[in-house]
Amino acid sequence: MAKSADDAKDTPKKAAATSGKAKASQLSRSGDPSKRATAEAATQAAEAKQRHKAKAQRVGNPPWFVPVMLALMIIGLVWVVTFYITGQQYPVPSWGMWNLGIGFAFILAGFAMTTRWK
Numbered sequence: 001m002a003k004s005a006d007d008a009k010d011t012p013k014k015a016a017a018t019s020g021k022a023k024a025s026q027l028s029r030s031g032d033p034s035k036r037a038t039a040e041a042a043t044q045a046a047e048a049k050q051r052h053k054a055k056a057q058r059v060g061n062p063p064w065f066v067p068v069m070l071a072l073m074i075i076g077l078v079w080v081v082t083f084y085i086t087g088q089q090y091p092v093p094s095w096g097m098w099n100l101g102i103g104f105a106f107i108l109a110g111f112a113m114t115t116r117w118k
Contacts, residue, residue: 076110079091
């Protein structure tokens with residue numbers, strides 16, 4: 001079976017990695033303490049390098065989170081204040097007292113978002 005060009009490129013790298021692991025394994029089982037210590041140090045260095053390469057988890061919120069949270073709270077506040085100042089006619093006259101519920105829903109949604117803020 002013929003190897004593709006991609007497989008041919010990967011083969012030497014894989015072989016080198018495999019032979020390095022096999023050699024380190026043989027040295028770690030060696031009766032010579034200096035060889036064993038060298039093999040263990042090389043193994044620990046390789047593991048540390050792999051840990052260092054691991055991507056750190058992102059801590060925090062996306063950039064849109066805080067503006068949306070604040071906007072929801074402000075919209076709710078403006079909705080309730082508008083309802084009271086206009087003598088219960090606006091923002092939506094046909095909803096009547098439900099305007100208070102809508103305003104407080106916006107406010108509560110903003111406050112709910114504050115629990116996820118990091």
